[in-house]
Amino acid sequence: MIKKKKDINLNNENMDDMTMEEIDKEMNDFYIDKEKIDDIKYSFDKDSIIKEAIDKAEVDICKSKNKKRYVKIADRIVILLSIGVYSPALAYYVKPVMAVLEKINDVLKVDEISAALELDTIIPKAVVEDNKIHFVKITRYKVDKTKESNDSNNKNTVYDEYGVVNFIHKMSNQIINPADGKKFGVIKITPKNIEIALNSINNIKNKEAKEYLEKELTKWKNGDFNNAVEVHNYVWHMLDGQIGIASTLDEKEINKIKEKYFK
Structure with a gap:
């Protein structure tokens, strides 16, 4: 902490009227109190600030990971749904799901479209034989x-x-x-x-x-x-x-x- 016994009055208006002795005296009155400097306390806890920054970074990273995880899950659901609609028999062991997929397949005319595009000559379709799922490639x-x-x-x-x-x-x-x-x-x-x-x-x-x-x-x-x-x-x-x-x-x-x- 910088301390002055009294203000230094060295503006241009007074400088010409002051003697060197008066100027020296004014300068000597301006001093630094070392004890006061040593007693200065930080107004903040650096460890707490660092920990808070790290915690916030971890939260942000966690949010980012969760977001990526949710995006991956959503992507997988879309892919699985698309595959299921293309080939409803894949859900044979879960009959209600298979019924829904067959309905979507029928409404969207997926078989007709895939045939027109000859997708079924590239991607095998699931069929059920002897209570087991098999694949047929046209x-x-x-x-x-x-x-x-x-x-x-x-x-x-x-x-x-x-x-x-x-x-x-x-x-x-x-x-x-x-x-x-x-x-x-x-x-x-x-x-x-x-x-x-x-x-x-x-x-x-x-x-x-x-x-x-x-x-x-x-x-x-x-x-x-x-x-x-x-x-x-x-x-x-x-x-x-x-x-x-x-x-x-x-x-x-x-x-x-x-x-x-x-x-």
Whole structure:
């Protein structure tokens, strides 16, 4: 603390009237009291200030981490919801959730859009088989749209590749509901026609498609038509379909077939 015994009066107006002795005396009266300086106390607690700053920094860091965590959680929820809407069967073990996802899928016409964009040839879709979730990736293979040599049900084999695929397509049309309400051709599903389709599969040139369709049509042979939507859309892609993608099973038609042929 700086202390003065009395104010130093050294302004220009008085300087000329003062002698050197008076000036020296004025300067000597101005002094620093060392004891007072030593007794000076800090008006703040530096440790407390440092701790407060650190605590605030930790709170800010925690808030930042929580914000990032919430953003990540929100992102994951959006991703999971998107995947679920694209493939509702993923929620098979939580039936109420699956029902909601199927409803959203239907309202937004997700299957129709993904088919138009051919997303289902890139991203596999979940299906349920034997109470288990499996994944089906639609083939990118396209058959040549040549004239069908035969697709009638009065012969044992369809030899034309396009004819085989279209034969299966028309059979599946009987037991599915198209998203846009449009079907092009129906062949009745009978044990005889299922056998014709299975006998004709070897005329499909693509190995992946051949193996998939043989496996799925064997289920039809045993009276299991739960895969009809997937089978329809698989061959629909092979035929380069533009309209008429399947969205749901026609349970009424399936029950008729089971009652008649698979009691």
